[in-house]
Amino acid sequence: MSFLSRHIGPEADDLTTMLDAVGAESLDQLIDRAVPESIRMRESLELPEPLDEPEALSALRRIASRNTVMRQMIGQGYHDTVTPAAIRRNILENPGFYTSYTPYQPEISQGRLELLLTFQNAVIDLTGLEVANASLLDESSAVAEAVLMMRRANRRSKSMRVLVDSRSLPQTLAVLTGRTRAAGIELVLADLGDPDAAAQAISAGDFFGVVVAQIGADGDVTDPTAVIEAAHEAGALVSVSTDLLALTMLRSPGEMGADIAVGSAQRFGVPLFFGGPHAAFLASRKGTERSLPGRIVGVSTDSSGAPAYRLALQTREQHIRREKATSNICTAQALLAIVAAAYAVHHGPVALRALAGRLHGMAADLAAGLRARGVEVAREQFFDTVTFSVPGQADAVVAAAADRGYNLRRVDGDTVGVSFGEPHTDRDVVEVLTAVTEACGAAEGESGADGSAFELPEALLRTDEYLTHPVFHTHRSETSLMRWLRELSDKDLALDRTMIPLGSCTMKLNAAAEMEPISWPEFASIHPLAPEDQTRGWTELIEQLEGWLAEITGYAAVSVQPNAGSQGELAGLLAIRRYQVDRGEHQRKTILIPSSAHGTNAASAVLADLKVVVVATAQDGTIDQDDLRAKIDSVGDELAGIMVTYPSTHGVYDTDITQVCAAVHDAGGQVYVDGANLNALMGLARPGRFGGDVSHLNLHKTFCIPHGGGGPGVGPVAVAEHLVPYLPGNPATADLDERGAGFPVAQAPHGSAGVLPITWMYIAMTGAEGLTESSRTAVLGANYISRRLSDVFPTLYTGDGGLVAHECILDLRPMTKVSGVTAEDVCKRLVDFGFHAPTLAFPVAGTLMVEPTESEGIEELDRFIEAMRTIRAEMQEIVDGKVSLEDSVIRHAPHTAQVLTADEWDRSYSRSQAGYPVSGLRRVKYWPPVGRIDNAAGDRNLVCECPPIEAFDAAYTAAAGQEK
Numbered sequence: 001m002s003f004l005s006r007h008i009g010p011e012a013d014d015l016t017t018m019l020d021a022v023g024a025e026s027l028d029q030l031i032d033r034a035v036p037e038s039i040r041m042r043e044s045l046e047l048p049e050p051l052d053e054p055e056a057l058s059a060l061r062r063i064a065s066r067n068t069v070m071r072q073m074i075g076q077g078y079h080d081t082v083t084p085a086a087i088r089r090n091i092l093e094n095p096g097f098y099t100s101y102t103p104y105q106p107e108i109s110q111g112r113l114e115l116l117l118t119f120q121n122a123v124i125d126l127t128g129l130e131v132a133n134a135s136l137l138d139e140s141s142a143v144a145e146a147v148l149m150m151r152r153a154n155r156r157s158k159s160m161r162v163l164v165d166s167r168s169l170p171q172t173l174a175v176l177t178g179r180t181r182a183a184g185i186e187l188v189l190a191d192l193g194d195p196d197a198a199a200q201a202i203s204a205g206d207f208f209g210v211v212v213a214q215i216g217a218d219g220d221v222t223d224p225t226a227v228i229e230a231a232h233e234a235g236a237l238v239s240v241s242t243d244l245l246a247l248t249m250l251r252s253p254g255e256m257g258a259d260i261a262v263g264s265a266q267r268f269g270v271p272l273f274f275g276g277p278h279a280a281f282l283a284s285r286k287g288t289e290r291s292l293p294g295r296i297v298g299v300s301t302d303s304s305g306a307p308a309y310r311l312a313l314q315t316r317e318q319h320i321r322r323e324k325a326t327s328n329i330c331t332a333q334a335l336l337a338i339v340a341a342a343y344a345v346h347h348g349p350v351a352l353r354a355l356a357g358r359l360h361g362m363a364a365d366l367a368a369g370l371r372a373r374g375v376e377v378a379r380e381q382f383f384d385t386v387t388f389s390v391p392g393q394a395d396a397v398v399a400a401a402a403d404r405g406y407n408l409r410r411v412d413g414d415t416v417g418v419s420f421g422e423p424h425t426d427r428d429v430v431e432v433l434t435a436v437t438e439a440c441g442a443a444e445g446e447s448g449a450d451g452s453a454f455e456l457p458e459a460l461l462r463t464d465e466y467l468t469h470p471v472f473h474t475h476r477s478e479t480s481l482m483r484w485l486r487e488l489s490d491k492d493l494a495l496d497r498t499m500i501p502l503g504s505c506t507m508k509l510n511a512a513a514e515m516e517p518i519s520w521p522e523f524a525s526i527h528p529l530a531p532e533d534q535t536r537g538w539t540e541l542i543e544q545l546e547g548w549l550a551e552i553t554g555y556a557a558v559s560v561q562p563n564a565g566s567q568g569e570l571a572g573l574l575a576i577r578r579y580q581v582d583r584g585e586h587q588r589k590t591i592l593i594p595s596s597a598h599g600t601n602a603a604s605a606v607l608a609d610l611k612v613v614v615v616a617t618a619q620d621g622t623i624d625q626d627d628l629r630a631k632i633d634s635v636g637d638e639l640a641g642i643m644v645t646y647p648s649t650h651g652v653y654d655t656d657i658t659q660v661c662a663a664v665h666d667a668g669g670q671v672y673v674d675g676a677n678l679n680a681l682m683g684l685a686r687p688g689r690f691g692g693d694v695s696h697l698n699l700h701k702t703f704c705i706p707h708g709g710g711g712p713g714v715g716p717v718a719v720a721e722h723l724v725p726y727l728p729g730n731p732a733t734a735d736l737d738e739r740g741a742g743f744p745v746a747q748a749p750h751g752s753a754g755v756l757p758i759t760w761m762y763i764a765m766t767g768a769e770g771l772t773e774s775s776r777t778a779v780l781g782a783n784y785i786s787r788r789l790s791d792v793f794p795t796l797y798t799g800d801g802g803l804v805a806h807e808c809i810l811d812l813r814p815m816t817k818v819s820g821v822t823a824e825d826v827c828k829r830l831v832d833f834g835f836h837a838p839t840l841a842f843p844v845a846g847t848l849m850v851e852p853t854e855s856e857g858i859e860e861l862d863r864f865i866e867a868m869r870t871i872r873a874e875m876q877e878i879v880d881g882k883v884s885l886e887d888s889v890i891r892h893a894p895h896t897a898q899v900l901t902a903d904e905w906d907r908s909y910s911r912s913q914a915g916y917p918v919s920g921l922r923r924v925k926y927w928p929p930v931g932r933i934d935n936a937a938g939d940r941n942l943v944c945e946c947p948p949i950e951a952f953d954a955a956y957t958a959a960a961g962q963e964k
């Protein structure tokens with residue numbers, strides 16, 4: 001059996017039933033009617049013949065075998081770590097976690113919310129600050145976010161200058177250069193590890209913010225207290241970049257007076273993954289919550305008064321605020337933050353401190369051994385990284401170490417760095433020393449040299465406690481950890497239990513065969529800065545994949561560097577901007593964005609220093625042509641271009657897309673096609689051929705990378721020929737001053753490379769025909785739901801022939817008007833049926849956008865249709881006056897088992913109507929762990945640390961008492 005037949009839900013007979021329902025004779029006919037002829041591709045995609053599962057896995061094995069697994073000591077923001085098997089198996093390889101969606105529906109997301117809150121808690125404790133977000137995309141872009149946050153938060157300063165430590169990681173400086181240039185901020189570098197240089201730099205310039213590295217790229221640990229004080233005196237805010245593991249030993253940024261702390265949580269159990277995905281963190285002072293980028297998990301209460309978790313400040317979630325957003329971050333690194341949180345729980349503070357001590361001890365022993373051999377050690381104070389001087393012989397040392405299976409860091413021709421990580425042992429210290437001796441003929445020293453000379457001074461060391469919450473002390477045994485993780489995943493609804501019909505998010509199958517290779521050491525254990533001859537497999541995979549994606553989209557070239565859709569947007573807009581500036585069109589700074597666009601579009605435009613002008617939507621949901629023309633005229637030669645989503649966020653193939661593109665091109669603008677909806681286009685039409693100059697795709701939507709509860713993502717940017725020179729540059733190698741063409745947008749050259757094998761497997765196993773079939777079936781599924789619900793919940797927008805694309809917007813507003821039941825009520829009631837809600841209120845308030853994807857079989861589609869029809873009947877009872885809205889089963893949804901099994905029952909509806917509204921549920925029933933959550937209370941009183949366990953016990957007891 002081909003893989004495709006398992007990827008696609010409906011079987012041949014079902015297709016007939018579905019086609020009947022939508023009134024089409026065949027899939028061909030349906031697609032001919034739905035997709036406008038003007039954009040239709042008639043040739044087939046040129047992709048390799050599809051492989052079956054074993055063939056694809058062995059082809060990928062061959063590619064993986066071209067990578068060389070070494071003991072990785074390069075450091076530079078990526079540290080060798082051990083992913084505890086219990087965490088790998090129970091989280092990373094557990095569909096209950098990795099197939100879940102962003103926790104916008106908190107009642108069915110309590111498990112992952114608790115883990116994300118635990119992540120925030122660990123970050124808050126270790127950094128000594130008061131609030132933290134639930135992950136950012138990578139350390140370098142997180143530093144950029146910190147800089148922008150300082151600019152927003154510093155009301156006392158009007159300066160547009162930021163002072164940054166030249167000891168920062170090179171890739172951070174590279175990303176910062178591009179991001180600050182785009183934002184009109186002047187970046188000044190100085191060695192902030194040197195007190196005199198720091199004092200001089202601070203007094204010489206008027207800065208709104210300062211970024212200090214607590215640990216420099218060379219590994220040197222300094223005390224930034226004086227820098228922080230001086231900066232504060234000069235009216236600047238201060239961000240400290242730091243390392244979570246080192247903070248178990250070192251004084252925290254909070255204690256030293258920093259306003260913001262930022263860094264990567266990778267070494268908390270997340271594999272190197274050739275650069276990503278890894279969770280970055282950002283913590284700050286109380287009172288800054290509203291200017292924090294990314295998501296924050298907070299605590300509120302549910303309908304019975306019990307504590308419950310939710311995304312705090314959700315309506316203000318940054319990208320939703322469009323051009324007023326604090327950042328464009330939408331998809332972040334939830335799954336990796338969850339792994340890091342579980343790692344902190346697994347180890348607890350004592351073991352983490354012991355690990356940090358062991359790494360420092362090995363580094364100190366290495367330094368002592370080098371010194372005993374007459375090798376000059378560059379820094380006296382370090383945590384886990386030793387940099388040393390071997391004039392003219394760095395290459396020889398690195399080569400000798402490589403012969404022994406070690407990757408060291410070649411700083412320059414005279415300098416080498418060594419970073420220790422969790423898997424390393426004393427034996428590795430000896431081996432590295434031997435390699436140095438061999439390569440530069442240094443004197444034979446004692447092995448086992450004593451590193452006590454390199455003890456860190458007391459003043460740098462931390463004395464306060466951290467990770468004191470019981471969660472970091474409770475799950476020491478694997479039995480306990482396993483059960484806790486099981487308990488948490490049981491609380492959540494993920495794709496392993498229900499269709500997640502989220503319009504615009506394309507929650508399709510993440511097949512096991514696609515997932516497996518990401519854990520292969522030949523992929524997972526490769527350092528992103530490893531020498532080229534060790535990473536040929538990665539290069540082959542990435543080049544192949546970029547080529548396939550270029551073919552699928554019809555563009556000239558693709559870069560997989562952006563690690564989320566939002567970052568693909570930024571990269572694409574920066575490409576447009578650089579291209580136009582190079583043509584002398586500096587004034588082209590206005591971008592048109594339809595009112596229905598995804599929030600990230602406008603937020604990204606602002607980060608690319610573009611002004612947003614909104615284009616109206618016509619009655620039928622298409623772009624208002626008159627308004628478009630008027631806006632093009634009024635913007636004149638300031639037009640940079642337009643950002644359109646195709647098919648539109650209204651779920652329709654607009655027939656006039658080619659005119660829209662032509663009108664913008666005629667006015668000298670570029671066309672950005674947001675490709676998040678590519679699931680309606682694969683093999684049917686190509687944005688690069690019907691008018692787009694640049695697009696981003698979301699591999700975590702269309703191309704099977706799981707959503708991970710809110711990340712990881714990959715948002716490749718695809719461009720036409722004239723924009724190829726402006727694709728994101730390599731943050732590791734490009735010369736800072738030369739960088740002007742393609743600014744890097746992520747810290748690793750290939751972004752979240754670690755999850756690319758998933759997409760590679762999907763395309764390898766489906767091929768041209770399979771991708772086309774995926775799109776065709778997705779379109780059929782959406783039309784089936786639209787048609788079968790049209791008498792109860794009409795579809796808001798349809799294209800020619802009354803057809804939608806791969807998703808449909810169900811208009812609940814007429815029923816809301818007469819019943820008072822809101823679209824949100826319906827989302828909550830769907831939980832009682834065991835369903836994850838569709839997309840709520842986007843792009844049109846009061847509606848639900850449903851996207852079934854090709855992976856859902858007809859039984860599941862029918863189950864959803866039955867649920868929606870049942871809820872419609874319940875709404876009718878309110879309309880007919882049989883029950884009041886306040887007393888209705890819908891308003892009280894979702895129902896917990898605790899509520900339904902309470903000894904007293906005084907509701908207007910029966911317990912079985914609440915809990916088992918349709919017979920199919922008797923087979924298997926999902927019980928939400930909490931009732932409806934109070935959103936307003938959670939924002940009024942923001943708590944973003946784990947509440948004490950007793951708070952839950954007390955509330956549960958009280959709630960149980962109330963029910964009696």
Ligand SMILES: *Cc1c(COP(=O)(O)O)cnc(C)c1O
Pocket residue numbers: 329330331504505564565566567598600601645649674676677698713715
């Ligand atoms: C999901 C989505 C985005 C943003 O992608 P992220 O990976 O979440 O940053 C942008 N545009 C559209 C239409 C989307 O659906």
